[in-house]
Amino acid sequence: MYKIVRAEELTTNIYFMEVEAPRVAKKCEPGQFVIVRMDADGERIPLTICDYNRDKGTITIVFQIVGGSTLKMADLKAGDAFHDFVGPLGCASELVETPIDELKQKKILFVAGGVGTAPVYPQVKWLKEHGVDADVIVGSKTKDLLILEKEMEAVAGNLYVTTDDGSYGRSGMVTTTIQSLVDEGKQYDVCIAIGPMIMMKFVCKLTKELNIPTIVSLNPIMVDGTGMCGACRVTVGGQVKFACVDGPEFDGHAVDFDEAMKRQQLYKTEEGR
Ligand code: NAD
Ligand code: FES
Numbered sequence: 001m002y003k004i005v006r007a008e009e010l011t012t013n014i015y016f017m018e019v020e021a022p023r024v025a026k027k028c029e030p031g032q033f034v035i036v037r038m039d040a041d042g043e044r045i046p047l048t049i050c051d052y053n054r055d056k057g058t059i060t061i062v063f064q065i066v067g068g069s070t071l072k073m074a075d076l077k078a079g080d081a082f083h084d085f086v087g088p089l090g091c092a093s094e095l096v097e098t099p100i101d102e103l104k105q106k107k108i109l110f111v112a113g114g115v116g117t118a119p120v121y122p123q124v125k126w127l128k129e130h131g132v133d134a135d136v137i138v139g140s141k142t143k144d145l146l147i148l149e150k151e152m153e154a155v156a157g158n159l160y161v162t163t164d165d166g167s168y169g170r171s172g173m174v175t176t177t178i179q180s181l182v183d184e185g186k187q188y189d190v191c192i193a194i195g196p197m198i199m200m201k202f203v204c205k206l207t208k209e210l211n212i213p214t215i216v217s218l219n220p221i222m223v224d225g226t227g228m229c230g231a232c233r234v235t236v237g238g239q240v241k242f243a244c245v246d247g248p249e250f251d252g253h254a255v256d257f258d259e260a261m262k263r264q265q266l267y268k269t270e271e272g273r
Contacts, residue, residue: 002036002085005058007078010147013065014115015074016050022057024087030122031093031217031249034059035225037084038076043069046225046244048119048194048217049088050148059085062118062147089225090248093123094215095192100130108134109181109188109212110156111174111203113195114141117148119217120194125155133157135186137177139195143168174199175206188212193252196220197264201257208253216252218243221264234260 006018024034033048051060065071076082095103108127112120117138127134136156140146141164153159161169162177170177174195182188191214193203200216207214223231225244232243237254241247 001081001083003081004076004078007076007080009074010062011145013074014062014145014147015065016060016062017076018058018060019082019085020057021059021085021087024059024085025052025054025057028052028059028088029092029096030126031096031119032088032090033219033222033225033244033248034061034085034087035089036061036073036082036086038069038073039083042083044084044224044226045069045073046089046219046222048219048248049122050118051122051125059087062115064115090244091246093126093192093249095123096126100132103127103130103132106132106189107187108132109178109186109191110134110136111178111191111193111195111199112136112138112152113174113193113199114139114145115147116195116199116217117152119219120192121148121151121155123192124152128155135181135188136160137162137174137181139164139174139177139199141165173202175202178203178206178210182210190215191252192216192249194219197257197261200252200255201261204252204255204257214252215249216255217248218250218255218260219248221260222248231263233263 003020035044047061050062135158137160139162191212194217221232222244223229227245235256236250
């Protein structure tokens with residue numbers, strides 16, 4: 001069993017949990033994910049790792065209520081435990097495989113949308129710990145839905161918060177801020193965009209025009225996270241890939257988002273039923 005040492009609601013329907021999982025914490029890298037199950041018959045839920053503490057042996061996950069299982073999971077409190085907590089799964093972020101000297105030469109832009117802020121955080125933190133400052137855009141629908149702002153502020157080189165309704169920070173979607181930063185003279189060598197599929201699609205459309213290579217994380221289309229269900233099949237550069245095994249990160253400019261989003265909708269309908 002994997003004990004929950006801290007549990008809190010970050011904002012409406014978005015929850016934070018720190019879980020004792022020493023073997024996962026020892027090995028995991030930014031970009032990887034875990035699969036949790038609440039009981040032996042429970043649904044497998046893939047979640048990107050938000051943070052890890054190798055000394056304490058804990059992993060932090062952040063999740064949003066999207067169905068019956070996550071609704072049940074939101075009821076868990078500190079002291080409760082997960083039946084399974086499997087990981088680290090998937091490939092580590094390309095950044096952690098890149099030589100530090102090379103990273104220090106690069107101008108890196110992260111674009112985090114909504115709950116996607118959670119998986120962006122460990123990457124920015126990792127870079128900061130290795131002496132690399134990155135620019136980070138965090139987008140949320142409205143001020144009340146913004147998460148991890150203080151945590152991100154502590155590790156980002158520059159943090160740009162934007163809300164769709166203009167209730168806090170800049171106004172508009174993340175793509176508006178990307179365009180503004182470029183118009184202000186900022187230049188980027190690479191962009192890492194993590195958030196809802198529609199956001200990643202439109203960030204990629206823009207960064208293609210701006211000629212900024214872009215990496216996306218296709219965690220949202222995963223279902224069982226083990227390479228067996230086929231739900232996360234995606235075409236990348238004309239080749240068939242599985243997000244949970246070959247990813248979750250891919251070259252965003254090569255991803256067929258429309259196909260991936262159609263498959264995601266199909267699963268949502270089945271889950272709804
Ligand atoms: P949201 O709908 O509130 O969107 C977050 C931000 O994305 C918005 O504030 C906006 O700036 C941007 N955005 C949305 N639509 C856009 C568009 N058409 N063009 C440009 N920018 C756009 O996000 P949410 O409700 O927090 O997101 C939940 C989704 O995030 C779920 O579908 C979940 O699967 C996904 N998610 C993804 C990952 C990942 O690894 N990619 C991790 C966690 C959650
Ligand atoms: Fe099922 Fe990848 S999530 S095959």
